[in-house]
Amino acid sequence: MSELHQPVLLAPVLEALRIREDGIYIDGTFGRGGHSAALLGRLGKGGRLLVFEKDPLAVEFATHHFGEESRLTMHHGSFTDLAGVVSGLGWHAKVDGILFDLGVSSPQLDDARRGFSFQKDGPLDMRMNPDSGTSAAEWLAQAPEQEIANVLWRYGEERFSRRIARAIVRRREQSPLTTTGELAALIRSAMPGRDSHKHPATRSFQAIRIFINRELEDLEAVLPMAVEALAPGGRLAVISFHSLEDRLVKRFIRDQHRGPQLPPDLPIVPKAYAPRLQPVGKPVRATGDETAENPRARSAILRIAERPT
Ligand SMILES: C[S@@+](CC[C@H](N)C(=O)[O-])C[C@H]1O[C@@H](n2cnc3c(N)ncnc32)[C@H](O)[C@@H]1O
Known part of the structure; x- marks a missing residue:
C-alpha cells in the first residue's frame, strides 16, 4: 500500500497560517x-498542534x-x-491557525x-472510517431509486443520474453489487455516450x-466551530477539491464577513453584528510546477480568512 x-x-498554506513558534494550531x-509535519517544523518547543x-x-x-x-x-x-475537543483543552478563542x-x-x-x-477492483466500501456508518455496498443495496438518483445528481452533478440509478436497482434485483469493479462496469453500460476525458464512473463515485x-x-x-476557536488575528485555511465544497467555503466566508444585514442608517454597529471573518487575498491554486508533479493538486483551491482583532 502506498503510504x-x-x-x-x-x-501557500504555511504562509497563510503565519506560524508563530509558540502558537496553537489545528490540522x-x-x-x-x-x-x-511542515507545521511542526516551524513550531518551537512551546507550540501546540491538535490534529x-x-x-x-x-x-x-x-x-x-x-x-x-x-x-x-x-x-x-x-x-x-x-x-x-477545543473547549476540553481550554483553547476556545485561542487558536492561531486552522x-x-x-x-x-x-x-x-x-x-x-x-x-x-473505480480503476482498481475492491470491496465497495468508500468509508473513511470503515468501523462506522454504512458502506457504499450496504447503501446501494437498499436505497430507493429516487434517493440514489438524487445523490448522483446533487453530489456528482451527473447528467445521467436517473438512468444510472435505474440500472443499479435492476441489477440488485438479480444480485447485490459488492465490488467497485462491478459498479464501475454497470455505470459504464448505463451511460449513452463516452466522455473521452473522464472515466464514465468518475462523477458517480x-x-x-x-x-x-x-x-x-x-x-x-465545522466551519462555525472553527471561527469560534480562532483567536483574534487567527487564520482559517481551507483546501477544497470540487466546486460543491468550494462554494460552501466561499459562501461561509462571505456571510461571516457581511454579518447579518442591518438597516443602513444605524449610527453604531453593535459588536454582535461586526464581521466575524475577513477574507485574506484571492483564492490560491497550484502552480503548473506543482500540478505537473502532483496531479491531485490540479483541482485544489485554497481559501484563507482571518478572525478580526
Ligand atoms: C486530503 S487528506 C489530508 C492530507 C494531509 N493534509 C497530508 O498532507 O497528509 C484528507 C484526510 O482527512 C480525513 N478526513 C476527511 N474528513 C474528515 C473528518 N470529517 N474528520 C476527520 N478526518 C477527516 C481523511 O480520512 C483523509 O485522511
Whole structure:
C-alpha cells in the first residue's frame, strides 16, 4: 500500500497560517501528516498542534511516525468534534491557525481494499472510517431509486443520474453489487455516450463517496466551530477539491464577513453584528510546477480568512 501523500499547496498554506513558534494550531484533516509535519517544523518547543483524523489507518500511521511528538495531540474522530475537543483543552478563542485539506488522501484512493477507486477492483466500501456508518455496498443495496438518483445528481452533478440509478436497482434485483469493479462496469453500460476525458464512473463515485462520508454536512458543521476557536488575528485555511465544497467555503466566508444585514442608517454597529471573518487575498491554486508533479493538486483551491482583532 502506498503510504505517500504529497501535501497540496504546502507553501501557500504555511504562509497563510503565519506560524508563530509558540502558537496553537489545528490540522483538521491529518491524512499522512504532510501539512502537520511542515507545521511542526516551524513550531518551537512551546507550540501546540491538535490534529483530527477519522481513518484508523491514518491514525495508526500517526502513532507510528509521530508517536514521540509531545507537541502533537491526535483526536481519532471527525473534525466535527472540534468544538468539544477545543473547549476540553481550554483553547476556545485561542487558536492561531486552522487548516482543513478536504476529501480523501492518496493512500485511501490508491488502496483498492478501501473501495474508493473505480480503476482498481475492491470491496465497495468508500468509508473513511470503515468501523462506522454504512458502506457504499450496504447503501446501494437498499436505497430507493429516487434517493440514489438524487445523490448522483446533487453530489456528482451527473447528467445521467436517473438512468444510472435505474440500472443499479435492476441489477440488485438479480444480485447485490459488492465490488467497485462491478459498479464501475454497470455505470459504464448505463451511460449513452463516452466522455473521452473522464472515466464514465468518475462523477458517480465522487457523489457516492461524498454522501457516504457526509462530507458536505460535516464541512458545514465545522466551519462555525472553527471561527469560534480562532483567536483574534487567527487564520482559517481551507483546501477544497470540487466546486460543491468550494462554494460552501466561499459562501461561509462571505456571510461571516457581511454579518447579518442591518438597516443602513444605524449610527453604531453593535459588536454582535461586526464581521466575524475577513477574507485574506484571492483564492490560491497550484502552480503548473506543482500540478505537473502532483496531479491531485490540479483541482485544489485554497481559501484563507482571518478572525478580526
Ligand atoms: C486530503 S487528506 C489530508 C492530507 C494531509 N493534509 C497530508 O498532507 O497528509 C484528507 C484526510 O482527512 C480525513 N478526513 C476527511 N474528513 C474528515 C473528518 N470529517 N474528520 C476527520 N478526518 C477527516 C481523511 O480520512 C483523509 O485522511
